Amino acid sequence: MSSVLFDVPGPKARTRNVYLNAVTLIVVVGIIAFILFRFYQSGQFTAQKWEVFTFPLVQETFLKAIGATLSAFAVGAVGSLVLGIVLAFGRLADSKWLSLPCYWFTEVFRAVPLLILMMIMYYGLPSAGVKGITPFIAVVVGLILYNGSVLAEVFRAGIESLPKGQREAGLAIGLTNGQALRSILLPQAIRAMLPVIISQLVVIMKDTALGFLITYNEILYYSAVLGSQGDFGFPVVPALMVAAVIYVGLCLILSGVAKFTEYKMSSRVKVVKAKVGIAG
Amino acid sequence: MNVLINNSELFITGFKNTGILFVFSAFFALILGTIVAGMRVSPAPAMRGAGTFYVNAVRNTPLTLILAFFALGYPQLGLPQISFMNAAIVGLSLYTATYVSEAIRSGINTVSVGQSEAARAIGLPFMQTLTLIVLPQAFRSVVPPLFSVFIALLKNTTVAAGFSVLEAGAIRAYLSERGEPLLPGLLWVALIFVVLVLAILTPLQRYLEKKWRVAR
Numbered sequence: 127m128s129s130v131l132f133d134v135p136g137p138k139a140r141t142r143n144v145y146l147n148a149v150t151l152i153v154v155v156g157i158i159a160f161i162l163f164r165f166y167q168s169g170q171f172t173a174q175k176w177e178v179f180t181f182p183l184v185q186e187t188f189l190k191a192i193g194a195t196l197s198a199f200a201v202g203a204v205g206s207l208v209l210g211i212v213l214a215f216g217r218l219a220d221s222k223w224l225s226l227p228c229y230w231f232t233e234v235f236r237a238v239p240l241l242i243l244m245m246i247m248y249y250g251l252p253s254a255g256v257k258g259i260t261p262f263i264a265v266v267v268g269l270i271l272y273n274g275s276v277l278a279e280v281f282r283a284g285i286e287s288l289p290k291g292q293r294e295a296g297l298a299i300g301l302t303n304g305q306a307l308r309s310i311l312l313p314q315a316i317r318a319m320l321p322v323i324i325s326q327l328v329v330i331m332k333d334t335a336l337g338f339l340i341t342y343n344e345i346l347y348y349s350a351v352l353g354s355q356g357d358f359g360f361p362v363v364p365a366l367m368v369a370a371v372i373y374v375g376l377c378l379i380l381s382g383v384a385k386f387t388e389y390k391m392s393s394r395v396k397v398v399k400a401k402v403g404i405a406g
Numbered sequence: 407m408n409v410l411i412n413n414s415e416l417f418i419t420g421f422k423n424t425g426i427l428f429v430f431s432a433f434f435a436l437i438l439g440t441i442v443a444g445m446r447v448s449p450a451p452a453m454r455g456a457g458t459f460y461v462n463a464v465r466n467t468p469l470t471l472i473l474a475f476f477a478l479g480y481p482q483l484g485l486p487q488i489s490f491m492n493a494a495i496v497g498l499s500l501y502t503a504t505y506v507s508e509a510i511r512s513g514i515n516t517v518s519v520g521q522s523e524a525a526r527a528i529g530l531p532f533m534q535t536l537t538l539i540v541l542p543q544a545f546r547s548v549v550p551p552l553f554s555v556f557i558a559l560l561k562n563t564t565v566a567a568g569f570s571v572l573e574a575g576a577i578r579a580y581l582s583e584r585g586e587p588l589l590p591g592l593l594w595v596a597l598i599f600v601v602l603v604l605a606i607l608t609p610l611q612r613y614l615e616k617k618w619r620v621a622r
Contacts, residue, residue, distance in 0.1 A: 131514075131522050131540065132449045132532045139449065146450035154456045161483070168484040237603035238596045239561035241568075245578050246596065250589035253582075328466070335468030339568035346471055353478060363479045370467055370475075377466035 175361035191348035198334045202269030210277025235275040244268035248340040261342035273330050284315030324384035328377050345369050409590045423573040427563040434499035439506025461504045473497045477569035494566035505555040513548035546618040553611035
């Protein structure tokens with residue numbers, strides 16, 4: 127059975143599905159064709175507007191912009207993971223003096239819009255006399271504070287979903303609470319939550335595009351700059367299309383990694399189960 | 407405090423527009439997301455394909471890029487011009503609808519098979535099985551994820567500030583034009599968002615979650 131919602135189609139349903147397919151195809155192709163036609167009509171596909179991408183200098187700068195996006199992503203991702211683990215530990219600590227501040231930290235930084243965080247870093251702090259805040263620092267710190275708080279909740283949920291006996295066994299063999307957390311609970315939690323963690327990495331990747339709004343020279347920023355070049359007939363639409371393809375490509379690679387690990391892990395769990403079965 | 411009082415009309419307009427963006431985008435995203443979720447579980451493969459393509463393409467595109475397209479690219483289309491506000495609503499709705507659709511689809515999967523089997527047994531076709539039996543139950547079980555989607559939407563409205571919409575995210579630009587201190591101004595914006603999310607939306611989410619909990 128393919129779905130809970132409908133039976134295996136009979137002859138009548140099959141003909142109806144053919145019609146439904148045809149209608150959907152016509153609508154979808156119609157919308158895409160209309161957009162492309164309009165772009166064509168307004169001259170978005172003229173050689174003049176696309177020629178700009180053949181210039182080595184433009185290509186080079188685009189590569190630099192991709193590098194800027196990727197470096198913000200890499201630093202943001204690593205920082206968020208570290209902050210997430212630290213905050214999750216803090217929240218699970220025995221001492222109220224440690225767990226309460228960590229609780230409020232995660233709650234507050236998840237509630238503030240990321241763009242506002244970046245603005246506080248980039249516009250707010252320099253206006254209050256803090257020096258040396260580059261757009262890169264603002265983007266990365268914003269990403270780390272926000273996504274670190276989100277990941278802290280992910281780690282905590284992963285740790286709390288584990289059977290209670292895991293921690294108790296750790297304490298029973300004489301580990302401290304922190305040691306049990308580090309060497310017994312966290313590795314299992316990370317493994318269980320890996321798909322969620324990687325999809326959060328996709329979010330980090332997408333959120334680097336917010337850097338555009340605080341003048342960080344990443345892909346989208348450079349596309350907008352390119353689109354405002356009068357010499358090439360303002361190739362806004364081509365530049366945005368190229369940016370979209372790059373972003374979707376990068377995110378799909380990450381999503382693919384998430385799917386792959388999920389698949390890998392589900393198969394590994396199966397192996398473990400089989401072994402337990404044999405032993406039992 | 408002075409920044410807030412001296413510029414109260416700016417803060418009020420800003421957050422009023424944030425509210426408008428939020429309410430309309432949430433409304434359209436909910437409708438579109440439900441339709442897309444319906445398409446993704448429908449018996450026609452082309453509908454499933456179209457729904458999946460839409461969700462995968464839009465979910466992997468940054469919201470900033472989508473809004474940039476509507477603000478910078480759309481005017482080049484030669485279609486009737488729309489205001490930046492409406493463009494932002496369209497962009498936010500299209501973006502949020504993919505998350506709504508994913509939430510509802512996972513909700514559909516939680517409805518037990520027996521429900522739709524029973525619906526089919528009494529002769530209901532697909533559309534009625536979906537809209538009368540499965541979706542009402544699915545909606546109840548997706549209240550928490552759906553609320554998370556809407557909280558994210560509220561925060562995402564700030565991105566529209568980059569594209570000439572005067573909402574909460576744009577308050578910064580107006581403050582610096584007036585030569586007001588930026589840090590306190592921005593901290594006020596952040597604080598209002600914290601209050602909106604933690605004092606209003608999150609408790610509402612808990613309340614609805616409790617009220618509509620499905621006994622299974």
